[in-house]
Amino acid sequence: MRKILLSHGSGGEETQKLIKNIFLKYFSNEILDKLEDSSILNVGRKIAFTTDAFTVSPIFFKGGNIGKLAVAGTVNDLSVMGAKPLYMSVSFIIEEGLLVEELEEIVKAMDEEAQKSGIKVVAGDTKVVPKGALDKLFISCSGIGEVLYEGLSAHNLEEGDVILVSGSVGDHGACILAEREGLEFEVPITSDCKSLWNMIEKVLSSGACIHAMRDATRGGLSAVLNEWAEQSNVEIEVEEESIPVKDAVRGLCELLGFEPFHLANEGMVVIAVKEEDAKKVLEILRSTEEGKEAEIIGRVVKKGSPRVVINTPYGVKRIMEAPSGELLPRIC
Secondary structure (H helix, E strand, C coil): CCCCCHHHHCCCHHHHHHHHHHHHHHHCCCCHHHCCCCEEEECCCEEEEEEEEECCCCCEECCEEHHHHHHHHHHHHHHCCCEEEEEEEEEEEEECCCCHHHHHHHHHHHHHHHHHHCCEEEEEEEEEECCCCCCCEEEEEEEEEEECCCCCCCCCCCCCCEEEECCCCCHHHHHHHHHHHCCCCCCCCCCCCCCCHHHHHHHHCCCCCEEEEEECCCCHHHHHHHHHHHHHCEEEEEEHHHCCCCHHHHHHHHHHCCCHHHCCCCCCEEEEECHHHHHHHHHHHHCCCCCCCCEEEEEEEEECCCEEEEECCCCCEEECCCCCCCCCCCCC
C-alpha cells in the first residue's frame, strides 16, 4: 500500500499528482478545478475564498514567525486574485508544553500583520494535543476577500506577455534552511515574509493589463512558471541573469546544491503583464517598499509545447524543471 511522503507536500510534481488523483477525484467542481490561489464565488457580488495550513519549523525565524506567516500567506493568496482581504478564520493546533509567552508573541505578530492590510480575524478555534503528537504549533486559516479586479487567472497567459517578479528569489526557503543547519553568513538571510495587498492594489488600480499573478510559496518561482506554462499551454523563457537572488541565498544554494528558484518565498509575487504595460508595472513595483527589488525576468514566447526555458549567461538554454521530491519539509 502506498504511503504519503514528505514530497507530497513540497508544491512540486508529487503535490500536483496528489491533488489531481485524490482531492479532485472526489471534490471536483467548476470552481475548484481551476486550481487558483483563491476561488472566486458569486454570492450577489464576487468574493474570493482561500484556505491554507502553516507548519513551518522552526516556528520563529529571522523576519517573522509562524503567526506572521499565516496572516501574510492568507492575505497574499487573496490579493493575487484581485481581492481586497476582508476576513479570516484561524485554527490553532497546539502541542502540550508550548510556552504561553511564545503563543502570545505569535498571536501579537498576527495582529500586527493583519493591520497592514486591514483583514480581520472573525472566527477561530483552538485544540491542544498531547506532547509528541505534533511539533509545537500548526495554524490553519481561511480567508475571504472582495474581488475588486476581475480576470486574473493562470489560464490567461498570451504570447508576448512579460514576466516580472516583485523581489528577490528564494529568501524564505533559504532563511529556514540556514536556521535549521545553523549556518551563519556575513549578511544574515532573512525571510521575505510580508503581506502584499497594498503593493498589488497599486499595480491593479493602475489600469495595466495584468493577466496573472501568483505568490511564489512552496516550489518557488519554478513551480509558478511551470504551472502557468501548463495551464495556459505556453512556452516561457526567462533570463537567468535577470532573476534577482541575494548573494547569501546564492552562496547557500551553491554550498548545498539547491537552485534558488526552487526555494519558497513568502513575500514575492510573480506577474504576467501585457508587453506594453511591463515598464509601467515595474516602475510601480519599485516605488513601493515591498517591490523595490522588482525585475523583468522573461516573457511568453509562444503558444503550445508548455515548458519553461532558462537562457543562461553562457548562451546555453536549459529547461527550468518543476521541483520534484522533497527539497525542504515544513517550510510554510
